[in-house]
Amino acid sequence: MELQQLQYFMVAAQYEHITKAANSLHIAQPALSQSIKRLEQELGVKLFDRRKGGITLSAPGRLLVEELKPIMKSLDDLPKKLADTARKQHMTIHLNVLAASVLVTNCIIAYKEKHPDVNFQFVQSPSSLDYDLCITATLPKRSMAANQTILEEKFFLAVPLSSPYADYDEIDLSEVSEEGFIVMANTRPIRSICDQFCFEAGFSPDIVFESMNFESVRSLISAGLGIGFWPEYSWDSIWQKSTNVALLPIKSPDCKRDIIITYNPQFSDNPIVKDFYEFLIQFAMDCKEEHERNRQLNGRI
Incomplete structure (x- = not known):
């Protein structure tokens, strides 16, 4: 038949x-x-x-x-x-977000306001290669591939306003070697990076709490339960809510990371992916500049 x-x-x-x-x-x-x-x-x-x-x-x-x-x-x-279905597939951007998820989420919201027809699929899998863009982070590296953009981000030390360190203009990380640290869970790239900062300062951090959630880290530091590392601009929206937290520039060691945005060459001919890739880079740079302006206005640097 x-x-x-x-x-x-x-x-x-x-x-x-x-x-x-x-x-x-x-x-x-x-x-x-x-x-x-x-x-x-x-x-x-x-x-x-x-x-x-x-x-x-x-x-x-x-x-x-x-x-x-x-x-x-x-x-x-x-x-x-x-x-x-083919059109929807063409209008869908597949993201593998292993770092800077707050920044990426805010970027998606801003992009959707301008392009409501574009859809996003969001995974967090170190082993996945099924993506248009992958966002991860490492300690600073000197070179990058042709399909990558690297954004440098420094870290501050976040302390409660009630802490004796809150009035410092800057701090050497070794000065807080005896303090309790509130950190991200060790499944996140940011955790290994921050642990490395402590090792370079000559100590292993005394971890009093670890979480998968950025908001939990902020809330516990605000409550005076410990101190922690704070990325310069990728958590900026969380920092704006953190009235009980002081961010101190770290004098030594040099606490920085590279946020690496990688696009999959297999899908590089999709103009939607290219446009969001460029939008994300500019969005991150704008967040960094805004954060620096806000801190200058607040007299912290």
Whole structure:
């Protein structure tokens, strides 16, 4: 049973006249008759009763029409659905976000305001290669690949306003070697980077709490339960809520990381991905500049 046979049958059922149906299909009358005959042989039933001047649907024929109606409608709608799916796929940006997720989330919100038709799929998987853009972070590196952009970000030491360190203009990390640290969980790249800062300062951090959530880190530092590292601008929206936290420039060691934005060369010809890639870079730079202005206005640097 072939799709064309079913299509021919449905037209014949509509007209109940072989000649009119054949004319509608732009095929010869014998070709239509043979197609219906083969379909009847395959199904083992008569689909039409022949009469003078035309044909009428038999009981099995009427049943077949009712069964085929939703199927044929689905087939008729299929090209549009496939085109819509292809368009949606083209308008979807796949992100693998392993670092700076607050920054990326805020960037997505800003981009969606300008481009509401663009969709995003967001995963956090170090092993996944199924992405348009991947955002991760490492300790500073000297070189980058052709499909990467590196944004440098320094870290501050976040302390409660009630801490004796809160009035410092800057601090040497070794000065807080005995303090309790509130840190991100060790499944995040930021954790290994911050641990390395402490090792370079000559100590292993005394971890009093670790969390997967940036807000929890902020809240616990604000509550005076410990101190922690704070990236310069990628957590900026969280910093704005942190009225009980002071951010101290770290004099030594040099606490910085590289935020690495990598686009997948396989999808580099998608103009939507390219546009968001450029938007994200500019958004991060704007956040950095705004953070520096805010700190200058607050007299911290």
